[in-house]
Amino acid sequence: MNWYDYKKRLEQKYNIEILDSDEEIYKKYKPNTGGAAVGIILGLCIILIAFIGLGTGELFLDQYTLIPLFFGFCFIISGANDATKKVDNAEKNFINEIRNRRAQQTLQMKKTTQTPIPQVPTPQIPTPQVPTPQPLNNEIPSSEIKKPVLATECPVCHSLIAIGSNPCPICGTPLKWT
Numbered sequence: 505m506n507w508y509d510y511k512k513r514l515e516q517k518y519n520i521e522i523l524d525s526d527e528e529i530y531k532k533y534k535p536n537t538g539g540a541a542v543g544i545i546l547g548l549c550i551i552l553i554a555f556i557g558l559g560t561g562e563l564f565l566d567q568y569t570l571i572p573l574f575f576g577f578c579f580i581i582s583g584a585n586d587a588t589k590k591v592d593n594a595e596k597n598f599i600n601e602i603r604n605r606r607a608q609q610t611l612q613m614k615k616t617t618q619t620p621i622p623q624v625p626t627p628q629i630p631t632p633q634v635p636t637p638q639p640l641n642n643e644i645p646s647s648e649i650k651k652p653v654l655a656t657e658c659p660v661c662h663s664l665i666a667i668g669s670n671p672c673p674i675c676g677t678p679l680k681w682t
């Protein structure tokens with residue numbers, strides 16, 4: 505049976521999707537049925553010889569032919585049994601690995617879909633600045649009005665200084681205001 509047919513049979517039997525590339529995994533589990541085949545061939549040979557002997561009249565159906573025939577059948581049955589078991593186990597191991605792989609793939613796919621997509625910064629469109637309405641009556645804010653400072657002359661250096669300055673900001677003489 506070629507891989508393609510075998511794959512199809514397994515897919516139907518186990519209800520699982522098998523890829524062409526999974527053949528490599530199957531090769532890992534492929535059973536060695538050589539021993540079982542030898543048993544089957546040996547059994548067939550014994551039976552064949554017995555039948556030829558019986559057919560040609562050289563052998564008679566007595567204990568000397570019945571016992572080898574019995575063992576011949578035993579070889580065939582046990583060989584076939586052994587081969588079937590090996591193939592069955594290989595199949596199960598293979599399917600188990602395929603199921604595990606599919607489960608991991610699904611898990612990985614879930615993980616990748618859950619990771620947030622990096623946010624592309626949206627370009628900032630500058631909002632037009634609405635000019636604040638200026639007072640129409642051209643009033644100057646009261647804080648901007650400079651109060652006139654009364655000035656006088658320093659009695660020592662005769663510089664013009666503000667009334668109440670102590671000491672004189674120019675010559676440093678302590679001043680006393682009344």
Ligand SMILES: [Zn+2]
Pocket residue numbers: 658659660661662663672674675676677
């Ligand atoms: Zn002065």
